[in-house]
Amino acid sequence: QQQVKQSPQSLIVQKGGISIINCAYENTAFDYFPWYQQFPGKGPALLIAIRPDVSEKKEGRFTISFNKSAKQFSLHIMDSQPGDSATYFCAAISNFGNEKLTFGTGTRLTIIP
Amino acid sequence: DTEVTQTPKHLVMGMTNKKSLKCEQHMGHRAMYWYKQKAKKPPELMFVYSYEKLSINESVPSRFSPECPNSSLLNLHLHALQPEDSALYLCASSQDPLQRASYNEQFFGPGTRLTVL
Numbered sequence: 528q529q530q531v532k533q534s535p536q537s538l539i540v541q542k543g544g545i546s547i548i549n550c551a552y553e554n555t556a557f558d559y560f561p562w563y564q565q566f567p568g569k570g571p572a573l574l575i576a577i578r579p580d581v582s583e584k585k586e587g588r589f590t591i592s593f594n595k596s597a598k599q600f601s602l603h604i605m606d607s608q609p610g611d612s613a614t615y616f617c618a619a620i621s622n623f624g625n626e627k628l629t630f631g632t633g634t635r636l637t638i639i640p
Numbered sequence: 641d642t643e644v645t646q647t648p649k650h651l652v653m654g655m656t657n658k659k660s661l662k663c664e665q666h667m668g669h670r671a672m673y674w675y676k677q678k679a680k681k682p683p684e685l686m687f688v689y690s691y692e693k694l695s696i697n698e699s700v701p702s703r704f705s706p707e708c709p710n711s712s713l714l715n716l717h718l719h720a721l722q723p724e725d726s727a728l729y730l731c732a733s734s735q736d737p738l739q740r741a742s743y744n745e746q747f748f749g750p751g752t753r754l755t756v757l
Contacts, residue, residue, distance in 0.1 A: 559743045570730050570748030616682050626671055626734065628746060630682035
C-alpha cells in the first residue's frame with residue numbers, strides 16, 4: 528500500500544506549547560521520511576527528514592520521532608510560535624524506487640498567543 | 641540561486657482557451673516535477689521528467705501536456721480544461737534522480753493558482 532495516514536487534521540496550540548503531529552505508513556519499502564511545511568500561497572518546503580535507522584532526529588525546535596516496528600513517525604515542535612502556523616505534510620519515499628513522494632493528508636497548525 | 645520560479649502566479653482561463661505554465665530552476669537539477677494541489681489537500685504528482693525525458697505520467701488527462709525544452713525549464717500546456725481542474729499547480733525539482741545514495745530533496749516553487757471558468 529502507498530498510503531501515509533496523518534493526524535490530526537487541524538491543531539490549535541498555545542504559544543510556547545508543544546505541537547505534535549502523527550503519521551503512520553504501511554509500505555515497508557519506504558526508507559526516507561521528510562516533513563514539509565507550507566504557508567498559504569507558497570509551495571511546500573522541506574522542514575526536517577529522517578531515515579528509519581535512527582529513532583529520533585532533532586533540528587532546533589523541531590524533532591522527528593520514528594518507531595520502525597510500529598511504522599509510525601511524528602513531528603514535535605517545541606516552544607511553538609505564531610510563525611509556525613502553517614500546514615504540515617508528512618511524506619515517505621522509497622530511495623530505490625522512482626521519485627514519487629507519498630504525502631500524508633496534512634495538518635493545519637494554528638499557534639495562538 | 642536556490643529557488644524554483646513559476647509564472648504566472650495567477651491564471652484565469654475559459655474552457656476553450658490554450659495557455660501554458662512555466663517553471664524554471666538554475667540549481668543544475670536533473671529531475672523536474674508537476675504537482676496539482678487542491679485546497680486543504682496534499683500535492684498530487686502529475687508528471688516527472690528525469691534528464692529531460694518524461695519518466696512518470698500519473699494517468700493525467702491529455703488536456704494537460706508537459707514539455708521539458710532543456711534541463712532548466714519545464715512547461716505545462718493547458719487546453720480545453722474543465723472547472724474541476726482549478727487548483728494550485730506546483731513545480732518542483734531535485735538534484736539527480738540516478739543518485740540513490742541519499743535522498744534527493746524536492747524543492748518546490750510557489751505555484752500557479754489556476755482558475756478555469
